[in-house]
Each structure stands twice: as structure tokens, then as C-alpha cells.
Amino acid sequence: MLDAKSGNIVVPGEGRLAHAPADHPPVRKAKIGVLLANLGTPDNYDYWSMRRYLNEFLSDKRVIDYASWKWQPLLQLIILTKRPFSSGANYKLIWNHDLNESPLMTITKAQTAKIAQGLAERHGADVMVDFCMRYGNPSTDSKVRAMVEAGCEKILFFPLYPHYAGATSATANDQFFRAMMKEKRQPAVRTVPEYFEHPLYIEALAQSVEQAYAGLEVKPDVLVASYHGMPKRYLMSGDPYHCHCAKTSRLLRERLGWEKGAIDTTFQSVFGPEEWLKPYTVEHVAELAKQGKKNIAVIAPAFSADCIETLEEINGEIREAFEHAGGETFTYIPCLNDNDAHITALLAVIEENLAGWVG
Known part of the structure; x- marks a missing residue:
């Protein structure tokens, strides 16, 4: 029979070409792989x-x-x-002691399961969904190998970073292409670009803010959008990350219908002696408290899943800096994680990037 996806004539039930010798390696039915990628975890x-x-x-x-x-x-x-x-x-x-894994791992698994379900409902078994980590396990190499072995002749690689940065999106792509270099028969590939201004991503962020605010007795004086930082030198060398973050904050504010100044854009996780993107979140929240803004909320739009930088740094170190400076109410708004609005946004981005590969 003719396999419509690959164009090969395959013997039903045997997985080999009709015209091939008996000792020819099995030919699997062609699939499309969607490989999600996040930063990593020990x-x-x-x-x-x-x-x-x-x-x-x-x-x-x-x-x-x-x-x-x-x-x-x-x-x-x-x-x-x-x-x-x-x-x-x-x-x-x-740590998620029940599952003996980091929260990032737990959340990424949940995201992957929901995305796999959504794509299966639309495309059946022709699309295979999995995830990998740039650092640690499961490695990008192992997941690319598994997809090729499963018969994926096309792979869509999706770094789960809304904003492009060389230290996130680019290094994930680098690792993906290094894995591809090891394949004898390389599948066709696409990489998903940044989606920081996608309407459904902005909508998901806005809904998370609205839902958090609805449950508060005291309305925050300001919403702080804390993004992962990078050396200022990277911006001056052409990395667009800073601009992407600023636009996300603006689009979020506009979607919420708030006045200018209602959302502050800041940067966290400073490392080393050189100057990084400013203002630094840990210093900015302390300054807000000193200015009399005693009630604030913090959101982390650059993270697709809660991790050490949000659960420990924001909800720990940054919260303490605010309270030590006289702040009273600190509300951390969780990352979008696997909530329905986020999964809807990610599925939309995937479908847009699968155009021409699926019906």
C-alpha cells in the first residue's frame, strides 16, 4: 500500500518497503514530531x-x-x-518531594501532556509530542533520537521562551541542531520563533492577573513584571530581548485597560560584576516600599513555567527585600504553567508553525 505521508510503498503490518529485500530495515509510517524545550533542571x-x-x-x-x-x-x-x-x-x-523532581519538571510534563492531547484531537496519531531540556535530563540528543527512531520525518522544535534571547532561545536551538548533526537521515526541521506579542499569550497573561487580583482584599499599588536579566552588553550587541520584554509589558497593560505607569518592567537574577539590564527587581521593589507603595504584585512573563527563579528568588529573596524595606502585601502571580489559557496559546503557536505540514 502507498503511505500518503511518505510516498513509500509499505507492506501492511510489516513496516517494510514492498520492493525491498527481506533484510531491509523496517520503514516506519512517517510522523511529525513536536519537541518542546525548556531550560533544564538538576x-x-x-x-x-x-x-x-x-x-x-x-x-x-x-x-x-x-x-x-x-x-x-x-x-x-x-x-x-x-x-x-x-x-x-x-x-x-x-522540590517536589512526592515525585522527587523539580517543579519545572513537573510542570513541563503537565504542559506536554495537555499539548499532546490537544494535537491528538486535531491530528490523531500522526503528530508525536515530547519535551527535552537544554541542560540536564531528558537531553535534547535523547529526544531527537527517539523521535527519529519513532519515524518522525519532520520535527518542529519549540523553545518555551516567549521572548528571544541568545542565552535561552538561541542556545536551545544550537543544541537541537547539534543533535541533528548526529542523525544519518535528518528529518526536515523548523524552529518556533519568539511569541512575546502573540494575542493569545497576552490574553493568558491578562487573565492570570485578573484572576489573581480578584482574590485579593487589598488591590496592589503597582504590578511589577520581572523578567530574567542579562548583561547590558548583550543588548548593545544586538540581542532584542530587552525590547521584547518592554513590548510584552505594554501589551499586557493595554489589554488590562490600565494607565501608563501601572506596570513596572524590571529584571532579576543578576550574576557577576558587570552591569545587567536595569532596573534590578530586588532593588526596585525595595524602592517602591520606601516610596510608600506598600502593596505590590509581581508577575514573571518570561518564564513559561514556575522554577527556581520564580518560586525561590521572586517569592523568597525579592519578597524579603520588599518586606524588609517596609512593604506590607506582596503577591506573587504564578507563571502560566499548564493553565488552559496558556495551553490554548501554545497550541495556537504550534499550529501556526505546522502550517503546510498538517491538514
Whole structure:
């Protein structure tokens, strides 16, 4: 019979070409793969798990672009002897002990399951959905290999970052293409671009704010949109991340119908001695408290899933800075995670990028 997807003549039930010799490798029915990608997670919060994870993360030239001869001795001899302890302690505070995994892993699994269900309802078994991590497990290599072995002749690679940045979207794509280099028979591929201004993404953010505010007794004086930071030097070198973040804040404010100044755009997770994008969230919330804005809410639009940077840094360090400066009510609005509006937005982005591949 003729397989409509691949154009090959396949013997029914046997998975081999009708004209091929008996010892020819089986030919699987062609599928389309949708591979979601997130930043990553350590396997556990013990010293060696943390050290392996941090070594992979902080050795990425897209993340830390200093010359190796200068950076690696500092990383290996100083940072990786101390930081795994402090980072491990922070992970332990937020760890999903029931499933023995990080919240990012739990949430990414839930997102993947819902997206797989949504695509199955539209396209049946012809589309395979899975996820990988840029750092740690499951690795990008292993998931690309699994998709190829499953018969995926086309793969849509989707870094779950609404805003483009070299240290997030680009490095995820880099790793994906490195995995592709190992394949004898490479499938056709597409990568999903940033979706920071997609109407359904903005709608999902707005709904999360409205739902959070509806449950508050005291309305926040200001909403702080805290985005992951990056060195200012990256912006000056052409990385569009800062502009993408600013536009998301504006579009969110407009969708909510709020006046200018109702949302502050800030940046968190500063690392190293050089200047990063400002204002820094941890300093800005303290300044708000000193200015008399005693009730604030914080949202993290750049994160598709709650993780160490949101659950521990925002809801821990940044909350403490606000309260220590005299703040009274600090409301953290969770990431979009696997809520229905977010999944609807992600499915729309996927469908748009599958155009021409599916009916």
C-alpha cells in the first residue's frame, strides 16, 4: 500500500518497503514530531547533581561568553566548589518531594501532556509530542533520537521562551541542531520563533492577573513584571530581548485597560560584576516600599513555567527585600504553567508553525 505521508510503498503490518529485500530495515509510517524545550533542571539537589547541572549551564558560551582560559578556572576551582551547596539548598525548598523532581519538571510534563492531547484531537496519531531540556535530563540528543527512531520525518522544535534571547532561545536551538548533526537521515526541521506579542499569550497573561487580583482584599499599588536579566552588553550587541520584554509589558497593560505607569518592567537574577539590564527587581521593589507603595504584585512573563527563579528568588529573596524595606502585601502571580489559557496559546503557536505540514 502507498503511505500518503511518505510516498513509500509499505507492506501492511510489516513496516517494510514492498520492493525491498527481506533484510531491509523496517520503514516506519512517517510522523511529525513536536519537541518542546525548556531550560533544564538538576536530577536532584545534592552536591554532585547540582555541580553537574551548574557546570553544563555555566559552561555554555551563550550564557557566559568570557574567554575559556579566563572563565573556566574560576568556574571549576571556585564557583563549582561553593555554589552547588547554596543552589542545592534553594532547590530543596521548592522540590517536589512526592515525585522527587523539580517543579519545572513537573510542570513541563503537565504542559506536554495537555499539548499532546490537544494535537491528538486535531491530528490523531500522526503528530508525536515530547519535551527535552537544554541542560540536564531528558537531553535534547535523547529526544531527537527517539523521535527519529519513532519515524518522525519532520520535527518542529519549540523553545518555551516567549521572548528571544541568545542565552535561552538561541542556545536551545544550537543544541537541537547539534543533535541533528548526529542523525544519518535528518528529518526536515523548523524552529518556533519568539511569541512575546502573540494575542493569545497576552490574553493568558491578562487573565492570570485578573484572576489573581480578584482574590485579593487589598488591590496592589503597582504590578511589577520581572523578567530574567542579562548583561547590558548583550543588548548593545544586538540581542532584542530587552525590547521584547518592554513590548510584552505594554501589551499586557493595554489589554488590562490600565494607565501608563501601572506596570513596572524590571529584571532579576543578576550574576557577576558587570552591569545587567536595569532596573534590578530586588532593588526596585525595595524602592517602591520606601516610596510608600506598600502593596505590590509581581508577575514573571518570561518564564513559561514556575522554577527556581520564580518560586525561590521572586517569592523568597525579592519578597524579603520588599518586606524588609517596609512593604506590607506582596503577591506573587504564578507563571502560566499548564493553565488552559496558556495551553490554548501554545497550541495556537504550534499550529501556526505546522502550517503546510498538517491538514
